[in-house]
Amino acid sequence: MASSSSTCTNNNRKLRVHASDTCILGAAGTLSLLSIVYLLSIVTNSSNGDAYAQHYNTPPQLTNHSSLLQKTYNNITILSDAGTATTKVKPDKVTLILGVETTNQTAKAALSTNSATMNKVLNVLLSAGVKQNETSTSAFSISPNYNYSQGRNIITGFTVTNSIQIESSKINDTARWIDTAISSGGATTVSSIDFKLSDKKLQEIKNSLIKQAIDNARSKADIAASALGLKVLGIKSMYLNEFEQPPTFPQPFLQKQSLATQAGANGTPIISGQQDVSVSVSTDWLMK
Structure with a gap:
């Protein structure tokens, strides 16, 4: 049985293509087109998947640690608050x-x-x-x-x-x-x-205040969680701040003529006063 054929003329040259060859070329083209469509769908789905994961898998970043803030992520509430502890200490x-x-x-x-x-x-x-x-x-x-x-x-x-x-x-x-x-x-x-305060005593006081400041922050978190019908699971992050306020007292100008008179009296009254030392913590609590 003779195979069918088609003839194309180009610049007075004849090109003979068998029907079986035409089928093979058509099938290859179809496969190539399907491959491109498939790859495009993979790229598109992959891109959408990454965006989806990023949207839900990245926890929110809270930047305000000075007040009570609440934000929910995957049924986990993040509450930001601050705790403080202050004491008065006699200078040494x-x-x-x-x-x-x-x-x-x-x-x-x-x-x-x-x-x-x-x-x-x-x-x-x-x-x-x-x-x-x-x-x-x-x-x-x-x-x-x-x-x-x-x-x-x-x-x-x-x-x-x-x-x-x-x-x-x-x-x-x-x-x-x-x-x-x-x-x-x-x-x-x-x-x-x-x-x-000497450096040694100041550091000792600050160390003792850190726990008090954390307890203060946890107490606020428990109160907030109770009001929201939630329970504190743990802490996400914490920031520590330390402050000290030197005592203030007047520094009068003493005239030279009055110094000998004051010293010769009952004694010059000098009062050291007290110094305020404070520690503050900013915390992010996990609640559910």
Whole structure:
């Protein structure tokens, strides 16, 4: 049986294609088209699947930790709240700055008098219980004094100022040291008194407050969960903040003429006060 054939003419050239060959080429084209459609459907479904998983499998990110916030994910509620704990603590460290100021017609004379007086101040302080390694120079200056007369400045003398700093844990001796430095040593200025917590004690206080702050946050979460008809399952995340507020007290300017009088009275009243220390935690709780 003779096979059928078709003839195509192109540029006076004859091309003979058998029917069986035409069927094979048609089937291959159909398979290619189906393959492309199938691959496109896979890519489309895969893309949709990834978006679906990302939408439901990525938990919400909460950024506000300062107040109660609620958000639900896959039947799990995430509640954000904050807990705080604060206490007042008596400082255990003092920084005291006192000095000597002298004036004379020449810088040399003013310096000589100042040095002699400052050495005396240091000696009486050491005798009063201040340790050598607790003292250091805070400031030192020599400056001319001017008198404006007849259109020009005239130097009338020189002033020398020398200040020392005392850092000690003996805060109860502060008043006595001031009185001794002024009445027995000849100190003329008290420029600063700073009470604060030592690093060791401050860290101990903060460590004790962390648990209280967490308990405070958990208590708020339990109350919120009860109101919502839920139960706290556990904690998702936590952020810790630490604060300290130094005590505030007046720093009056003391005139040189009044220092000796005050020191010679019943004693200078110096009160250390208390320092506020706070710890705050921001928490995300899981509820269901």
